Amino acid sequence: LQLKQPSATEPVNTTALGEAPSWSTSEVILFLILIALTAVTRFRRLGSPAFVIFDERLVLMQAGAYLRGWPFFLSLHPPLAKLLVALSCDLFGDHAYARRIPSALFGTILVPLNYLLARRMFLSSLAATLAGVLTLCEGFLLVNSRIAMINIFGVTFAAIAYLNLFRFRLTTRMRARRRAILIIGIALGCAIATKAVISEVTATLVISYLVIILYTETVPDRRALLWQTAAMLAMVGGLMVSIYVAAFLPYYHYGWWSGIGDLISYQHWVLTGNLALPHEGPYSSPVWSWPLMLRAFPYFSYLKQDGRTLTVWCGGNPAIWWEIPPALLICGFHAIKQRSLSWSFPPVAYSAYMLMWIPVRRYLLIYDFLSMSAIGIIAIAGVLTMCWNGELNLWEPLLLLTPQIAVLIFILRLTLGLAAAAAIIALWALIARRKNLEAGRFICACILASVGFTFIYFYPLWSSMPLSKAAYLERMWFKGPGLANWM
Amino acid sequence: MKRRWIAAFLVALMTVCALDQIVGQSVAQIATRHDRVPIKQAVAQDRRFNLPQMKNPVASSAKSAALSNDAAELYYDDTWQGYVGAWPPNRHGSLWSVLLTLGLSLTMTIAGYWIFGRAYSERLLHDGRQNSLDP
Numbered sequence: 011l012q013l014k015q016p017s018a019t020e021p022v023n024t025t026a027l028g029e030a031p032s033w034s035t036s037e038v039i040l041f042l043i044l045i046a047l048t049a050v051t052r053f054r055r056l057g058s059p060a061f062v063i064f065d066e067r068l069v070l071m072q073a074g075a076y077l078r079g080w081p082f083f084l085s086l087h088p089p090l091a092k093l094l095v096a097l098s099c100d101l102f103g104d105h106a107y108a109r110r111i112p113s114a115l116f117g118t119i120l121v122p123l124n125y126l127l128a129r130r131m132f133l134s135s136l137a138a139t140l141a142g143v144l145t146l147c148e149g150f151l152l153v154n155s156r157i158a159m160i161n162i163f164g165v166t167f168a169a170i171a172y173l174n175l176f177r178f179r180l181t182t183r184m185r186a187r188r189r190a191i192l193i194i195g196i197a198l199g200c201a202i203a204t205k206a207v208i209s210e211v212t213a214t215l216v217i218s219y220l221v222i223i224l225y226t227e228t229v230p231d232r233r234a235l236l237w238q239t240a241a242m243l244a245m246v247g248g249l250m251v252s253i254y255v256a257a258f259l260p261y262y263h264y265g266w267w268s269g270i271g272d273l274i275s276y277q278h279w280v281l282t283g284n285l286a287l288p289h290e291g292p293y294s295s296p297v298w299s300w301p302l303m304l305r306a307f308p309y310f311s312y313l314k315q316d317g318r319t320l321t322v323w324c325g326g327n328p329a330i331w332w333e334i335p336p337a338l339l340i341c342g343f344h345a346i347k348q349r350s351l352s353w354s355f356p357p358v359a360y361s362a363y364m365l366m367w368i369p370v371r372r373y374l375l376i377y378d379f380l381s382m383s384a385i386g387i388i389a390i391a392g393v394l395t396m397c398w399n400g401e402l403n404l405w406e407p408l409l410l411l412t413p414q415i416a417v418l419i420f421i422l423r424l425t426l427g428l429a430a431a432a433a434i435i436a437l438w439a440l441i442a443r444r445k446n447l448e449a450g451r452f453i454c455a456c457i458l459a460s461v462g463f464t465f466i467y468f469y470p471l472w473s474s475m476p477l478s479k480a481a482y483l484e485r486m487w488f489k490g491p492g493l494a495n496w497m
Numbered sequence: 498m499k500r501r502w503i504a505a506f507l508v509a510l511m512t513v514c515a516l517d518q519i520v521g522q523s524v525a526q527i528a529t530r531h532d533r534v535p536i537k538q539a540v541a542q543d544r545r546f547n548l549p550q551m552k553n554p555v556a557s558s559a560k561s562a563a564l565s566n567d568a569a570e571l572y573y574d575d576t577w578q579g580y581v582g583a584w585p586p587n588r589h590g591s592l593w594s595v596l597l598t599l600g601l602s603l604t605m606t607i608a609g610y611w612i613f614g615r616a617y618s619e620r621l622l623h624d625g626r627q628n629s630l631d632p
Contacts, residue, residue, distance in 0.1 A: 184617040188610060195606065218509065237616035244609025251602035255595065262595055269590020270598050 030129045030180065037135055041125060044142045048121040051146065051473075052114040052155045057107030058474045059320055063310035066158045069095055070109060076260050084276070086283050090203035090257045091160035109158040116166040117155020121145045123169040124384070128391045130176040131352045136398060141391035143458070147465040150326035150383050153472040157309060157322065160204055161377050165384045167201035168212045172355075172385075175216050179223050179351070188245075194220070195246040199253025206254075206280075208381060211366045215359055217246060222351065287372040294373035295493060297364065303331050304494045305376055310474070319482045323471035324377055325496060328420070328487070329464040332413035333457065334360075334386030337393040340406050344396070356389035398454045400447035407453040411435070414460045420487045421467070 062070060072085055073096035085092070094112040102108035121142050128134075128141035145151060154162040171194050178190035194216060201209035224238055258276075261267040295305030306325025313319055338357045345354035363382045367374060396402050397410065411434070419427030434456055442449035470477050471485060488494040 184614060187617065188613050191613065192606075192610070234616055237612055241609040241611075241613035241616060244605045245613065246609075248602045248604070248606030248609060252599055252606065255598050255602070259595075262592055269592065270594035271590040273595075 030133055031135050034135075037139075040139060041122065041142070044125065044139075044146060045118065045122055048118050048146050051152060051469075052117045055473060055475075056110050056114055056156060057105065059310060059312065059322065060106045061310065061312070062106075063157060063322055064159065064324075066109070069158050069160065072096075073099055073109070084279070086280050087160060087205050088203045088254065088257055089260065090200060090253075091163040091205075093257065093260070094163070095158050110156060113155050113158055113162050116162050117151060120151060120155075120162070120166045120169055120384070123166065123173055124387060124391075127169060127173045127176065128388055130173065130180055131355065131388065132392045132395060134395050137391045137395040140394050141388055144330055144387045144390055144461065145384075147461050148327050148330050148383060148387060149465065149468050149472045150324075150331070150377075150380060153309070153322060153324060154377065154380060156473065159377075161380050164201050164205040164209055164212075165380050167197045167204065168209070168381060169384065170197035171201070171212060171216045172359075175219055175223075176352070178220065179227075191220070191242055191245050192249070195249030196253065198246060199250040202250055203254045203257035208363070208366065208378070211362050212381070213246075213250065215362050217243070219351070219355065220246075226351075284370075284372050289371055289373055291373035291375075293375055295376050297367040297374065299493055300376055300379040300382070301331075301335050303328060303376070304488060306488075306496045307376070308497070314476060316476075318476040318478055320474050320476055321471050321482065322474045323468075323496075324375075325468075325471070326383060327461065327464050327468060329414060329417050329457070329460040330387065330390065331383065332416060333390050333410065334383070336409045336412060337389040338386065340393045340396075340402070340409065341389045343406075353392065356385050356392070359385045360389070394454050394457065397450045400445075400450040402450060404442070407438070407450060408435075410457060411438070411453055414457055417460055417464060421464075 068085060069092050072089065072092040076089070076093055076096040077100055091112070095109055098108050098111045102111060124145040125138045125142035129138035131137070151162070151165070154165075174190040174193045174197065178187050178194070181187055181190070198209065198213045198216065201212055220242055221239060224235060224242070255270075255273065258267070258273055261272070267273070293305065293307035299305055303326055306323065308321050309324045310322040311319060312321075338360055341353050342357040344350065345357065360382050363385070367378065393402075393406075393410065397407055415427070415431040418430050421427065422430055438449055438452055441452050468485060469475070470481075477485075483489075486496045488496045490497065
């Protein structure tokens, strides 16, 4: 290839956009503590309940098929995550703890990944710490890390792709950029080999941002840009196809399939399978209700002989979950105001994942919100960092406080909750009159306190710890009838 | 110029997401109009399903698994009708086609890797990078 090189008069700048802050000893220690805490929440009592719960049954049937070669089982989702579960069963034995190890491992990795992602997106250690803490305390991610289902895998692979997208952006070195593209290709390939349709949105999103970065930050040398774009697409596309096809190799090994035509027919089978599913099912909920968390449901519920309940609850931490829409709004506002690619990423990604579901007519469950939840956490981390630094407008901290008022009302009941909320707002107004910076920090502290409290409050529901019936019902803020039902 | 590109890509992104579902569903609707077979009938016709032996090796050996482990039950469960469909009995292609696909996609990756190195120049990054889209 012979490309036109810029002349001496053309602007030449190899300066990076900015560097992520250097690591201090205290930050390294904090980072390690976060990972350790995450591992404890993900791995502790992982084998409880010992029952096969919810769609673990389907995953285990497939894992069994891959281990022993029979029975032939075809799923609507590609096999990579199930292969990992099979591997874990093969290595560690056939019991509940072993079959959940891959999910717990991926759920643990997600915390440092989100930490590093926020660090590169917002170039701030504080944003990184907040992203790590919020990922640790989000019950929806926690519960999906503690069961042998496939949802957490796609989210973690997507986080690897996002992280390398921003690594690509922050570096100017060719080798580093090429390596970032390769890792993106591998991560997207693994995501698509785990859960195809939603990962296609991830792939479209990441590839679009890669192209945007190439085209907005390079001199308009059309030929060079075309070659770079084509090369990037070839790398990412080639890896995605390779990994996707490779994930199906057990089908050929066992003789279930004979050629690539079987894989193509499988795509048709998946489409027809999805179409055949009913519009409504047990626990199903419409897409619009997901940001409000109206239809959380138990993956598993078991009444013990002593009258206590064991539950594995597919719901999130309301103090984080309900904070996502305001945070995304503020993100979008600053993306436009600052013309910032980093700030645009969370709202664009969230919207893309949301839009994907709108035309789908089959029944949907709230766990499909997982990708949006993960990206929403990054948005909250970025916005809270601005709030801490006193960089938000007056209306923005109030908007951030609104979901926490709802949480207060649910925990303390209406009168006491409203009184507490009024006291917090009055205190904030008093501080804001003196110093805007301290007012922002006050809001941050309130939100983080709320997140911490609700995490401890709901933790037994995510980790199947026994609860008395009264304690269980107290945590079920929505009891139906109708869509708003957490039971 | 930059804003125009960003807008164009964002619109393209949204369009792809929407089309992914709309076109996919329409194609599937047309395709399934003729060849949809009730699940029980399809499973019964497919001799490769040896239903009485369809025990899941992993789950069945888990002594604590109180729930049913019988795969056959899943295939005959009406609530799952259409979910676990019979695989078309015809086999498509030989193993060489799989190896060829893998080979081609890996070649594409290696070619992309090589071309990116040749086409890339740090000198092409311009001043606007410093302040246009910063966090």
